[in-house]
Amino acid sequence: MSVYRVTEVIGTSSKSWEDAAQQAVSAAARSLRDLRVAEVVEQDLTLADDGTIDSFRTKLRLSFKYEQPIGAPEWEGQEARQTIPA
Template identity: 65%
Template sequence: MAESVYKVIELVGTSSESWEKAAKAAVERAAKSLRDLRVAEVVEQDLVIEKGKVSAYRTKVKLSFKYGGGE
């Protein structure tokens, strides 16, 4: 089996509806510029509160993708 290397980055997605949609937004945006995405791990979730009400859900994800530098 060939050896592989993966790079891990952190992204924060936002949604006005849910943490799940915030995570999905982060992954789908990353997929537009990165290839060979592998795993997204949710590492933190928080809320933006304005005037006493939740205005946004934020999800921080660690996203890994196959590293092809130097190939």
């Protein structure tokens, strides 16, 4: 059985939404392992005072494989339920 965690990140770029997404994934990959899926949740722009585009922002929902901490109890099956303190 595999378990995945999901987190949201926002990337910014002066070039494009695609570059903003790449910035977000690259930053997340420095601290998260086994990235699996990046889903674009939202895209928006920041505007300069003169109304021109200042930056592109892309919000992503990233999923990555959950790694059980060393020494943590197993959470599968009946034995796991019995290890949870009441």
